[in-house]
Amino acid sequence: AQTVTQSQPEMSVQEAETVTLSCTYDTSESNYYLFWYKQPPSRQMILVIRQEAYKQQNATENRFSVNFQKAAKSFSLKISDSQLGDTAMYFCASGGQGAQKLVFGQGTRLTINP
Amino acid sequence: DTGVSQNPRHKITKRGQNVTFRCDPISEHNRLYWYRQTLGQGPEFLTYFQNEAQLEKSRLLSDRFSAERPKGSFSTLEIQRTEQGDSAMYLCASSYPGGRVEETQYFGPGTRLLVL
Numbered sequence: 001a002q003t004v005t006q007s008q009p010e011m012s013v014q015e016a017e018t019v020t021l022s023c024t025y026d027t028s029e030s031n032y033y034l035f036w037y038k039q040p041p042s043r044q045m046i047l048v049i050r051q052e053a054y055k056q057q058n059a060t061e062n063r064f065s066v067n068f069q070k071a072a073k074s075f076s077l078k079i080s081d082s083q084l085g086d087t088a089m090y091f092c093a094s095g096g097q098g099a100q101k102l103v104f105g106q107g108t109r110l111t112i113n114p
Numbered sequence: 115d116t117g118v119s120q121n122p123r124h125k126i127t128k129r130g131q132n133v134t135f136r137c138d139p140i141s142e143h144n145r146l147y148w149y150r151q152t153l154g155q156g157p158e159f160l161t162y163f164q165n166e167a168q169l170e171k172s173r174l175l176s177d178r179f180s181a182e183r184p185k186g187s188f189s190t191l192e193i194q195r196t197e198q199g200d201s202a203m204y205l206c207a208s209s210y211p212g213g214r215v216e217e218t219q220y221f222g223p224g225t226r227l228l229v230l
Contacts, residue, residue: 004156033217044223045157045205091156095217101147101170102207102219104156 002027002094006105013082014113020067021077021108023092031097034068034075039107040088048090051075082112116140118222120206126228127196134192135225139208146189147219148181150174151203160204163189196229203227 004025013019025034036048051059051068058066063083067076079086092105119138127133139146144165149157160179161171165186175181178196183189193200203226207219 035218037221045221047218047220050218093156095219097217101159101162101172102149102157103159107154107156 002103004092004094004103004105006092006108008108009106010109012111012113015082015084017082018078018080019082019110021090021110023075023077023105025073025075025094027094029096033095033097035093035095035102036066036077037091037093038088039091049077084112084114086110087112118206118208118220120222120225122225123223124226126230128230129196129198131196132192132194133196133227134190135204136188136190137206137222138188140220143208143210144186145209145211146183147207148191149205149207151205157205198229201227201229
């Protein structure tokens with residue numbers, strides 16, 4: 001069974017600061033994917049970044065990057081130069097290869113203050 | 115590409131009534147997923163279709179829940195004899211095997227159900 005744990009229920013930073021959201025996971029899959037999704041208040045969930053577990057290089061998407069530590073089963077998200085629009089719930093999720101279901105963490109509520 | 119759409123966006127019903135939700139996936143996506151999200155929690159998997167075949171169902175999907183995808187395009191999720199515990203956001207997602215971002219699921223806006 002897969003499990004995903006986000007240990008930070010809430011975080012708050014000032015605009016332009018860098019913030020790191022933590023995620024740990026456990027899976028029995030040999031090939032799997034990890035995701036960070038963003039869910040703004042009353043809006044739909046959108047993909048922030050994804051990481052294929054077989055790739056050693058950490059994924060980056062503009063201001064968003066991950067620190068993927070496969071042995072430690074850790075998958076943290078770093079947001080650089082945070083913006084007000086980054087305020088949202090952030091969910092870490094894992095999925096096996098081959099159209100398998102996603103397993104989500106409990107989420108981290110991130111607030112960017114002006 | 116219009117994204118995943120869901121209707122209705124909100125539904126209020128009385129306990130014991132039946133409700134049906136619809137999901138239209140991204141047009142070329144042959145995989146479709148249903149999740150349930152309660153307040154302050156992450157989504158939980160309910161069921162998954164590849165084309166018209168329902169390939170996996172969660173234990174969360176009691177016999178009061180039924181999902182269909184008759185022509186491999188849109189899907190419906192029906193809840194019979196609703197209970198207050200069914201109040202949640204029901205999310206639909208779709209994906210396309212072999213796409214540029216294979217295995218990535220794209221989510222719709224959800225249907226928020228309130229059972230009184």
